[in-house]
Amino acid sequence: MTTPQLQLSTQLQDTLSDRSRYDAMTKRLLWKLDLHVLPLLIVLWVACFTDRSNISNAKIAGLDRDIHLTGDQFNVSLIVFYVPFILIEIPSNLLLKKLQANRMLPLIMLLWGLVTCFTGFVQSYSGLLTTRFFLGLCEGGLFPGVVLYLMTLYKPQELQKRIAVYFASASLSGAFGGLLASFILKMDGVGGLAGWRWLFILEGLVTALLAVITWVFLPADGATAWFLTSEEREFAGTLRVKDDAQFIRLSESQPGSECARKDKDSDKASQTEVVQLSVQEIEHFEWREVIRGLTDVQTIYYSRSQGLGYSGSEAQLRTSPPFAPAAALTIFIAFLSDRMRIRGPFFLLSLTIAIAGYTIAIVAKDNSQRYAALFLIASGSWSSVPTALAMIPNNVLGHYKRAAASALVLSVSYFGAFIATFIYTPDQAPGYVRGHTIAVSFLAAGWLVMTGNMLYCVMENKARASGRRQANITKYEALWNAGKTRASIGDRHPDFRFTL
Structure with missing residues (x-):
């Protein structure tokens, strides 16, 4: 089972061996991507x-x-x-x-x-x-x-x-x-x-x-972006964001893994370890990977938690003042989540805010109280969406598996908007108690589903750390040798750790 080796220019290899140069290039690259894309x-x-x-x-x-x-x-x-x-x-x-x-x-x-x-x-x-x-x-x-x-x-x-x-x-x-x-x-x-x-x-x-x-x-991708220098294009196209499934996430390994211990004992950036790996330059389309994406336990958890957590009043909230603090909270939570590298707890926080809003709306006695509740509903519902979507690249690896998983999560969430047209009917005005009650029930179910997902990740990470998932390699090699897959091993690798 052989795959092509990465071939890097001397200039880029020098950058990878110098942490300060690597960090400077990363910041410069992110700034250019944010500005142009x-x-x-x-x-x-x-x-x-x-x-x-x-x-x-x-x-x-x-x-x-x-x-x-x-x-x-x-x-x-x-x-x-x-x-x-x-x-x-x-x-x-x-x-x-x-x-x-x-x-x-x-x-x-x-x-x-x-x-x-x-x-x-x-x-x-x-x-x-x-x-x-x-x-x-x-x-x-x-x-x-x-x-x-x-x-x-x-x-x-x-x-x-x-x-x-x-x-x-x-x-x-x-x-x-x-x-x-x-x-x-x-x-x-x-x-x-x-x-x-x-x-x-x-x-x-x-x-x-x-x-x-x-x-x-x-631009099509970082490797061909017109606004990057030749070194930046090589950096972006061959190392930074190459499918994590091909690199077994060496640069992002969780504490306790073999690769994480190597990083702590080395003065070089963990990216230099990546260079030594064999990679599969092109992932060919396989229905097996699509099915894995649709049926993966992580996808099932995300789609159910996100779909059930979708705001029933979304369409109305988009054009109302409550969306202003909702947008601010969405971005604030996203920055914290990226910095702390955790997703699930922030998702639960968002749903809790939305649940509180719907609860206030149900017991509200006048329109002023109902309007105040909309601020919480909007903030909680909207801030949960990027969090759920960002969990996919952390825990689902392989291009086509990710493609299927991310699309399924969004399909289920929009299905929530579809059914909202039936649970919010004019005869409920002005309180819409029945609609709010159904919505808050969905949110509570979504909260429980995400909690279950986090517990699954904890147990699975412990199983991998204790060596109980080594058989995954044998199973993958059997599929490869039988010609049934040419996809990367990805999140099946025993060294891979799920993000909470």
Whole structure:
């Protein structure tokens, strides 16, 4: 069982042997990635939310009247968006590596921009359903694709704060979308078109233009990034964020492992140990890895805890003042989590805050108390999302396994938004006690599931430390020798430790 050896330039080998030079290059690289990549991804995300939610502004401006919607037809058009949106996430993530993120993400942005434009020309209920269906189909691959893309650029302990900044930027869509809509709707009657039609047409065209800009400037990966020097590209492409499954996480081993002891006894950075490893340069697609990603115990824990913890009032919270402290808390928790290299306890903290908010909302006697509860609900619900997503690269290794796992977690979480449309009904106003009670029950279940996951990680780490998982190597070698896999051993390796 042989794999290619890493070949590094002399200049990079010198950098790896000098801790101060290594740290300086890491900081410089992170700064450049944050400056050139995150803003483009935030543009994608804000455009996504703006185009998704502008239908509410269009309704106010007369969409339902002009195309003769009756009964619950408008609500059905909102629900139909989530059907393809949820189903496309896993297959979209599996295609990301082959098509490359810097091509696939702008492409789906271009497509949903065109669909948004076409929405401005619908004449009937069936036309609206069709455009909403294809809008969900195009937008569904964005969030999981971006998360998977970030996993190829940043190390696991650097990831949550980037996901948090990206995720929290959705708050901009509420202010930006509302302001933009107020100007565009004044075009009512121009060219013989209603204002709401111009809303879809112009916002769709802006999205299409932004997709072209993103296509030009978004790098495929660190190894080919146009804004990095040749040494930085080699550093990013061959060592920093190469799939942890290929390196058995030597540079991030937990205390007590053999590699961690080597690091403590050496004056050189642990990255010099990585250079000596055999690596598998290209991970080929295998359905076995996809199935492992979907059925892995970690994925099951994350999807259940995240799905059950999704806020039932999410859509309303995005455009309300309570989201401001929610965004701040999301980013603050992400920085702490990355610095301390723990995820689960912060996830439990977030859910606890959300549970407290829902509890206050249930017993509230007036709207002032209910409004105060929204601040806690928003803060707890939103801050939990990046934490759950950041746990995947820590505990699930291998590109396609990660692709399937991260997409499944997001699919389940969006399914929570789907069912929220059924548990929050107008007849419950103004207290929505039944909806809040169901939501807080889901959050409590999510809290218990994550606690179970943390206990599993503790027990599994102890089993590996005591040598009770050495048989994993034998099983992996049997699969390799039988030609059933060419994927890295990854998180099956006895030296691998799960992050709590």
